[in-house]
Amino acid sequence: MLKNQKNHKNHKKIQEEMIDIFYGEKEWSEELKNHLDTCRECGVFWQELHALHDKLSCFDLPQEMEIDDRLISSAFKKADLFKKKRANFKESILFLGTATLLLGAESWFIYLGNGMLILKGQILMTVLVPFALPFLLKLRLAKEGY
């Protein structure tokens, strides 16, 4: 009984080595060759490996396979779209970073007690700049000789 179990284990190990040999991962050793010549169980296993290989050959695709050009051009379009999105994302992050920095600086000035100054500055910017626009335009035109 014990001998049988040991034998079975031995066959199993040899058959695993045979798979490695079949797939070119190992070379035949003299010991294995001799075993294959005398062992019926392992001989059948070796034949079954070949039979399985033959059966699976029906999964081989034709040598001249039709290439799906639409799929490739669509992949290029998708990749371009992705690259654009990634560039937009980078720009958004940059904008967000700059805006946070400016807001942070402004908040810091307010915290230091310069809130009124900033408020006045902002009012001046929003009210006076539009009023000053015609004047600035006139100045520019004069500079260009009109």
Added chain:
Amino acid sequence: MQEQELVVLAQSGNKEALEILLRDNYPIIYGYLLKLTLNEEEAKDITQEVMVKAIININRFLGEAKFSTWLISIASNIFKDNLRREKKYSAVDITEISLEAPDNVEEQVINKEMIDHLKKSLLKIPEEKRMAFVLKHFYHYSYEEIGQILKCPLGTVRSRLHYCIKKLQKLV
């Protein structure tokens, strides 16, 4: 033009070179995914995803392995992600696709039946193990290369292949 030259050109922004590389490797990638998924729709879908990723990340290809190996590695990762997301596809399967079809009608019927039976047998094998088997059996990658592609140790690749062979021998 050789693959390495095409890769260099593609990495410098030459779209035509990249297109040639993708066209040359299309049969390998599509064939691999077809054998893996056994579903035409899923195989095409993943092939396109592979190409998109290859176009975006072409500069990350270091040229240590063949370009096809890099693409197969991307395909394997996408396939694994899809499994995790349990993406569903319709049942247009590999038997509907024109494989190496014999001229004889009788042979064609037998071939179709055989493919159907093999397909069912392959589908009974867990995907992770099937991937190792497909890479070894159909693409003749070494255990080491498969380990790199699937990001698993050599011993795992070996045991997965052995499992598949034994299972298929029982089923087929």
